[in-house]
Amino acid sequence: FAPLGLYSEKITDISELKAGDKIAIPDDPSNQARALRLLESAGLITLADDFGLFGDPSKVIDNPLNLEILPMVAQQTPRVLPDVAGSIINNGIAGQAGFDPANDPIYRESGEDESVYPYINLIAARTEDKDNEVYKKIVELYQEPDIAAAISEDTNHGSFIIELSDEEIEQLFEELKQGN
Incomplete structure (x- = not known):
């Protein structure tokens, strides 16, 4: 399992996010949905019951901090860190950008959370x-x-x-x- 992480150059804890802060997320359907679920697991947003596996920002039903969620090509998520409060970065891209995916995110997916199970890699056979x-x-x-x-x-x-x-x-x- 390769967890997504929320990275920041401006804050060290999600509790430091402020109203109107910008959060970059990957825009491909699978990782966009994972990123939104990550924000929900952090208590920052609430997603609609019908969010599904490939939900998008239109399925955010509560956003108390009025965070500005910015979908973008996944490879851009590390590059925009100076311009946003946080960026959700894929594990592989984070490593390529020089981050330590185990320690640098201020928040990351947990393997204990069943909502990530649809996104794990597995060996399968017919x-x-x-x-x-x-x-x-x-x-x-x-x-x-x-x-x-x-x-x-x-x-x-x-x-x-x-x-x-x-x-x-x-x-x-x-x-x-x-x-x-």
């Missing part, structure tokens, strides 16, 4: 291949501690493995198919 020994071996190897350590090191400790049971993954997949 139903007819679920018992394929090669695929099972790949999953087994991927779960080795040295692989988790390599992923963490490669992303400057910004990515980590979330362990979900087969049942949790199947339930999540069913919910996604139903559009929940």
Whole structure:
């Protein structure tokens, strides 16, 4: 899991955000929705019940600080930091921009929050291949501690493995198919 983070050059805590502050977010549908969910989990906005997986700023139903949410190409989110109170930056882009994704965000997604589960990377196979020994071996190897350590090191400790049971993954997949 590679969490999104809220970065800032102007404040060190989300409680320092002021009315009318500008927040940059990625504009691609998946990460835009994740960014808005991040702002909601921080208690800064409220999203409509029908927000879904690809909601956009039009689904913000409460914004007590009247934050100005600025969607933009994800690669621009680090570059605008001098001009905004905060910018939600993808983990990989943050690392490329010289940030430490594990320590630099003033707020970031949590692997404990089930709202991020639709956005995690996983190894999947077609139903007819679920018992394929090669695929099972790949999953087994991927779960080795040295692989988790390599992923963490490669992303400057910004990515980590979330362990979900087969049942949790199947339930999540069913919910996604139903559009929940």
